Amino acid sequence: MNYVKDYAEKVISGEILAGKKVILAAKRFINDLERQEDDDFEYYFDNERANKVIGFMEILPDPKTMQAYPLADFQRFIIGNMYGWWRKDDNSKRRFRKGMLSMARKNGKSILISGVALYEFLLGNSPAFSRQIFCTANDKKQANIVFTMIKKRLNSLRSRDGDTKRGTKVVRDEIRNLDDYSYVRALSKDTGTVDGFEPHIGILDEYAASKTTEMMELLESGQALLDNSLIMIISTAGFDLNAPMHTVEYPYATKVLKGDIVDDTYFAYIAEQDSVDEVEDPKNWIKSNPILAVDSLNDQVNGYLQKRWTEAKEKGTKNAVLVKNFNMWRQAEEDSYMDVETWEEAEIEPIDITGQRVWFGIDVGKSSDLYAISWLIPQEGYWYANSYAFVATKYGLDAKIKADRLDYRRLQDLGQCEITELESGIIDVERVYQWLDDFVTQNDLDVQGICFDPAQYGSLLTQIEKNHPEWEQISIRQGTLTLSMPTKQFRDDVLDHRIKHPNNEILSGAIANAVLKSDNNGVRIDKNKYANKIDALDALLDAYAVCFREDIDNYLTSEDILNSDFGF
Template structure:
């Protein structure tokens, strides 16, 4: 290929099934596309990127994506005048030289950094805006398994920003945040020790004295510039008072950050020049948290190299790519990059093998996978579904038009959502499959009529879900769900897509008025009650899980649906199983509705006309008292 064509930046979408990341890179290398980059940049981040993508370094898919983005952005910075960022090797040298002098608190002296650690520092500091040389990345999310040196890197970046990069800036706020006070005290001890050791290090002793640095249990103060580094916790509620130049968010995967703390941190930074929020963590046991959502979103950003969405966010995740790698120690370097350090390899590997054996024998191997292999899992032993089964089911689109479907309905009680679920059975290459779709109706009556508070309580961004078409937020002045709105939405959706509803399955409790009205509007649709005991729910509950495990479920990228599936746990008694939730605030209304629909949809493949029954309205004419009595006496415990 001629040099002129090699000057043109190519763009890729790795979400496409016909576009493979590593094969794409190999083709580009063979064409000489990256020759100029290879010759010009020999810094650690670029060398690490080439090493990863040429498979000389074992790395996770997300690290491969981050490396490809770095190389193609280097190409953009040279060949595309409109690309607003450039890579400054001088800033790379500055942070690396500082790191050589910054002590590791575990040994009280500087420790040589591995290539992957140097790459993080260079990517963070080297990418700059062309217009004013400010840091490109205003948000960075770094995730790696436990005991792999996250603290050391955090301390280097924090001390560098406070002492060197912004030493002449006055009245600046800096943040070190951890979920709760106990965790923040531990992290702060390392930060305080770093500054104390630097104050006794040649080259920094005079600098720290001149800046009149004071370190205590809560702050690091620069008495010369009146800048402060604060220790705060996610549940302190004090972030609104500050405009942080650099914010370190430690253990971001902890559920305490689900209270909107990150939004309070970043909202105060919008007026700051050269600001950044650095979130660092290992995967936690509950993926219903802001970190998992950020990681998922930014992974999609990396995959879409042809889009310039969130160009100022950095994502680097060292993790295992597949649960099967649990039994392949040779791959564990993906989540534990310190395994490549000769002096650490034997000790770390033996420790990991011992922990795996211990967790296997005690029946909680998922804890090893989560904590030591940095894998997001639904880790409770009684979780209904595995996270990877849920994630593998997401598709970009589905054609609803003129299909057979089954509808499940779960009516709101107290602060729960009302859920309408559609299950579309179909065959694909002779496999039996289900596509599931839901719409939730969200009350605000018990959350001070505030959808923001309701979202925080439930851990679901309902406003975003409503914009995507997956929810309707209560609009009446009482904050209650209007059954007429629910019924009309259902009728409109069915008519819009010309659906052939084979059965409408519901829990009879409190539903009689709405069901009676709907049955009058849809006289040809069988309305079927489903007893809510384990004896009745066991078959569809097991069927849905089996179809997820066999990869025969598909669904859209619906945050409410995913949240509900992740939250669902199994309750078991002598009569069978059904889904339940582990906490009162957990939302599984959607899952209940889907299982209701599956109870009939599972027979579509063998007997699609089974619901052509005489009594299509089994509760028509019944009093609410009689229905309640039927409901109460129907449990088989």
Template sequence: MACKRHLDDLEAAKKKTSKYFFDAGAADDVCAFIELLPHTKGKWAKTKELIVLQPWQKFIFCVLFGWKIRKNERRRFRKAYIAVPRKNGKSILAAGIALYMFAADGEFGAEVYSGATTEKQAWEVFRPAKQMIERTPELADAIGAEVWAKMLLTPADGSKFEPVIGKPGDGSSPSCAIVDEYHEHDTSELVDTMETGMGARDQPLLVEITTAGYNIAGPCYDQEQDAKKVLEGALEQDELFAIIYTVDEEDAWDDPKALRKANPNMGISVDQDFLLSQQRQAVQSAAKQTRFKTKHLNIWCSAKTAWMNMIEWTKCADPTLRREQFIGDKNWKALDLASRSDICADVDCFIREIEGKTHYYLFGKYALPETAIESATKFKNSYTKWVIEGFLDQHEGAEIDFSIVRDLVLADMDVFAPQEVVFDPWRAAQLAQELMKEGAVAVEFRQTVQNMSLPMKELESAVKAGRLHHDGNPVLTWMMSNVVAKLDAKDNIYPRKEKQENKIDGVVAAIMAVGRAMLAEPDQSDDWISDILIA
């Protein structure tokens, strides 16, 4: 898609009225500059070889620096999102871009930063760039650069290149910022600060270079979704360059062909036999699959031992779905209540029979107390974003206001007439009594292994078979990605979370609703019904 976008832009640029044009000379210049720099790692550094760009790397440099705005001949792209698996030469991309912007871009008083959340990560880009210029004294002499311990400096115009941890200080005006391994960032604070500081620059460049990660509630995952929409033509952001090396949804992750598709530098900087070995180990050990998929196929997998295949879950999303479309359909409402730090979840599960198969349709409402949002560390930005977008309700004070929950449930009862309101007696006894007084059929569903296992397996099976449908609510998607399946000696499974901050309340409510819906289906086994009633 990135290549097609470039070709389409070239075709459009033939018209004199087009906004952009491709400057082949500028594209050549940046590649020529990079190929005068030495390798800093591996066998090539040992023999003091110069960098030889591979075709995929040339494509990135040429497109990023070659496209110009017709009316002022400034660069078109102000931001780049580059996602590529580990060991595929990211340091050459990152350090090369940074050095070019520092030494050859023609920006007076250039400020180039290698930004990260830790000092170690910030140096992953700065160190090879520093070594490149140390081993190329002709370049240092030509631009009058001085190499300091933690900075490259050109005294003549004050240009500098340095690593930054956190965010640059007040008064900084980045002309280029490299954010390496963006998936490790819990918030977008560093990127936001860099972008806002670039306002005084004519043609600044912010580059995010990363592999996939586990935190789909983080800023990197959001950026990747936007990048995909741009490449698909669903979102117009002419100033964003995006390229993502990964496998397609229909590809078998355990097929060696997948390695070639996802790893553009396979056989060059990343050894083919090494990748094949990692793939074999992942096939043999379920515990290693998620890490392999994330680091070597560039697939976002969320929890390191995640239960749900998030690619399949995402395929079940239909943002056009509305609860109002299901008035009159059988449905079950499940409540997983929380008072302070967990998310209060109210999930509706509608069912329809299609070609003899049961299809589930999930819709949810979620709430957190104001204090919990303000005191959150890792996911505060995500909570705030979801509140603004209407996906998460914020209750005043330090606790969930159960009267608000009750009123919402009663309103739904009037419109959708759920078969049952399903609840875990923990925290919900009083609310259940109030609902029963209003005519609700309130049913306890204790969150035991015996009760949760079969509906959890049914939910997973429905996702794989395309019988599960949801409206794409990002809160539920995030919680689904946090679920880890605990397996007991009898092959029963139970939803768990790896860390306290990884909420799964909406998924628990969905499992409860599916469990009660299964009891109403004639094809369910009597043995399981007995197990539920006994539990």
């Protein structure tokens, strides 16, 4: 029986209802089965080897009942992919070196991956000795969840099989294979250094809760000299849209599934709802809860989800249920300024801005915090928005990265920000001006206005007055009286795709962090209690307070004006 192919075909045909990303994973498998005949495709699928590991998983006891159960069809698909694909030039080397499993809570992610760890611990043979298996997470308690499952399941096997009992040893913080010196340990940021750290298998549990890429980088750097290692990310979605899972790993996995990025060593299975609207129909819940396909669990899980969703609507806590029970990334606040889906749908590839008209918005934070410059460039039928930030390090860069939940080192490498080089750690306003001047010059931009929040703007105002008196500087009064209308119009225009933007994580983070506040004069944005970086959006709205009155439907470029057919 080819469980993987069977599941993939049923998903593609619609016999098994699945979300868009699971359908993409199924299509990828079927396409790769055809590609394995090509000489330039480096891998082949061995169904017998896949079934061998599936069979091992199905003799393992459930930690709660200590009874063995067959894997669900989606679990067979995952394990079959991970252990069915091998290199043509060396069939001891796995194809997939990294995998992401994301689905709603209580769908058996942890128990499935504990089976992977046990298989590698007991039966792994590449390498034959000293396989290090680490269960990692953001904190020690979470890291111990999978580790504890492994211990319970192994103890059950030890009680039934003398060879397993003689060949293994279970202690409080470690499981040892006495025959080949392999071991399993839990690892978190609290653990400290590990001697000879070379994780053959690294399991990252609930990666959505990780504030930084620290644990991922630790695993990846430890695997540098290993040629058959594996990292498995298992997680439900989260509230923190600045978390590295949402800003780095999730978008990457999505692009791999879509074929936008070719990475034949990366496996992804992401079971999520495709929209909030479809949650109202229980038949769609299997998209994020594939365990519903198991007949013996269907009634129990369905009843649980029905109760959760009904209560959430009555209590106004829908976001929490959408995140945990339907695996949808959501802002922490119910009164968020804009749905992240709306913002993401307005994303486009970067455009050529050379010679374009531009309005800048500037939000001057404290010299020890963040300085944001955002801009709007009119195009035919829409505004093109982007941003850049200057980052202070007065109280330590690592502390700021942790507090803001933005990896500024990585974002600097991506060209989205600049970390101050001053020894004091404060932002160098002269450097801010120099960057702005260079940006305008290099792109031959026609500056229509510098729209600024008057607070702490004086230093930059003076430099611009001295060097570019032709740049009009426009003070934007802060408060609902001035900003209410552009704030509401900006949101509407993003929804209508009349504002578009490239992938800018600092600006996207600001969108995710913003909530709407109101008073007698109207509305404006504020930072929520879960996160506090909205500087880039504040700067953008300062510019939009002027730009939203411009007519982009009858937008004329300089080329239109210089064209010989143009006239008055």
